Amino acid sequence: MNLFNIIRSKYGQDTVKLVRAQEKIVRKAARTRHHRVFALHCKRLNITPKGLQLKCPINPSNAEKIIKDAENRLVRESIRKSTKSIKVLKRQEKEIEQRLDESFNDVRNNNNNRPKPIGVNPSSHVVRGNTRKHLNNVRESEFARVKARQIKKLKWWRQSKENKYKFTNGNRFKWKIVERKWVVNLSSRPLSSDEQNVLSKGLNYAVSGDRNKSRSIEEIIVSTEMICKLDSIPLDEKDTIRGKVTSILKSSKPPLPNLSRTERNAFEGLKKDKEVMILPADKGRATVVINTEDYIYEQHEGIAMGSPVSHLIANIYLESFEEEAIKSADGTIKRHFWRRYVDDVFAIVHKDAPLPLNRHLDSIDPSGKIKFTTEIMSEKQITFLDMIIRIKQDGTLATKVYRKPTHTDQYLDFHSNHPLEHKLSVVNTLVDRANTIVSEEEDKKQELKHIRKALKICNYPKWSVDRVVSKRKEQNSKTSQKNVKERKWRR
Incomplete structure (x- = not known):
């Protein structure tokens, strides 16, 4: 006999209604719980569900940022609302469960003036156990159904993100492929x-x-x-x-x-x-x-690569190499400025001296295996280490960050199981480099914009960059105020 027919014949229609009500609450709780999980995944992946996406009738430069901030707030509000609904549904489910326990335990009152089923007369605890089993099956089936649908959505969003797509500033529904040669x-x-x-x-x-x-x-x-x-x-x-x-x-x-x-x-x-x-x-x-x-790698000479003392030994040798090169240079090689970092040298020499200087440096090593390459300033700028040094119209120097053609903008992924301090140190390093190297305000804005885009591809949330930038601005403001006070005190 059907479970509900047994409950109806043994405990009455009111008890059947209670079971149906609890079944409805169980289904709703399973859906709400998985909606909350889906919203949490969306928040973690920095994506907006289709039902929460907003449209803007105008197209200013900061419209996308305003819309994205509003959508993020809607996702957080969806999580909060789902959490509150789950608590309410749990309380309702508990209340109905108590009423069902009272109904099942009161067998004598429920069986008065009611025909008994033919061929079956299960006890109250058996019926209650079968009811709980039925409700658990309902909960699991509803949860599995909603889970399959949400996984399908998340899979589509992840594939879109991992295929290197992103919104362009012109139209949020136009996608642009971001090349990641990783x-x-x-x-x-x-x-x-x-x-x-x-x-x-x-x-x-x-x-x-x-x-x-x-x-x-x-x-x-x-x-x-x-x-x-x-x-x-x-x-x-x-x-x-x-x-x-x-x-x-x-x-x-x-x-x-x-x-x-x-x-x-x-x-x-x-x-x-x-x-x-x-x-x-x-x-x-x-x-x-x-x-x-x-893959074959053989090192025939030189110090061991990867050894902790190799860098120190190489620097000591290059220092003696540098002293010998400067001491033995003839008068035709005029140098006005000379600075070296490991094997990179920044020098200001006469316009006719670069090639003679290069030949002179190549002749210092007796084995002839240490060779130098020369890069001459072009269009009033030159690269050195991670800087572009440019001569402005007034004769002063301006610097900004330089990235080699082989640079890929790949950093520690924010989803990696590293401590949060390690991930924020990536942001600190990039922002500090921008503040230290970049001399012009317009170039600094472009560099911070590039940092935000690169870290966004590496799944860094917006707050991670905003926190570091605001902290550095506050520190610079305090430093400038302190310098002003010191100057006034000296006067």
Whole structure:
């Protein structure tokens, strides 16, 4: 016999209505809960659901920023509203459950003047158990249905974002392809889209949501016990250490996975493939995939690459090399300014001296293997390290940031499982470089605009850049006020 027929014959139509009401609330709670999860994913991925997107009848330069800020607020309001609705639905579900418990327990009153079912007479706890099982099935089926639909939406949005699309300033519905030369495949193995996505995150991308959580906890406990075995630590401090570690392990929550299931499978497949090697590019920040048999590296002379003392030894040698070059230069090579950083030299010489100076530097090394290249100022500007030095019309110098053609604008991905301080240090470094190197205000605005675009591609939220920029402005304001006070005091 059907569950509802049993409830109707044994407990009456009112009880059936209660079960139907709870079933309705369970479905709504499952939908609301997954809508909240979907909104949280949208907030994390910095995308706006279609139902919350806004249209602007005008097209000023800052219209897109205003619309995006409003859409972000709508997403946050959607999360808040869903959280509040879940609490209300839980309370309603609990109230109906209490009424159902009272109805099922009051068998004697519910069976008065009511015909009993033929061939079946289940007890109250069996009927209640079957009702709970039915409601759980309803909850799971509704949750699975909504989840499949939301995953389909998120997959489309992620593919759009990972295919390097972004809005243009002219029209928010026109897309522009952003080239990201972050993966160079030189191997014979074709890379799938998931493998491309994983490799484009960078070789320093830390994967979270490890399945071996219990193993990592065991390693922490074993390490703690090894420390506590040291005789130098007092007994009471050992108990304190154990207590603090236990408290941290109990209260800590594992980070959410930052790779999808297909991306994780692609990641594991690349790790197991011994026929290819994944290496960083020699110039620029990119990931190179190459056949293992094609990768051959032999160093025949020089100091070891990667050694912590190699940089120091190279600098000492170049310092002696520089002294010998300056001392042995003849009078025809006139230099008015000379500054060196490792193997890069910025020099101001006579217009006829660059080629003789280059030949002289190439002749210093007895082996003849150290050769120099010369870059001469063109159109009143020249590059040195990460700077472009330009001569202005009034004769003064202006500087701004220089990026080599091999530069890819790839930085630590914000979704990587790194501490937040490490990610914000990327923003600090870029903003500080802009404030230090760039001398003109207009160039500084363009540099900050470039930083925002590059970090947006690396999934950095808008607040991360705004916080650093406002903090630096506040520090500069305090410094200028302090300098003004010092000048007044000296007077």
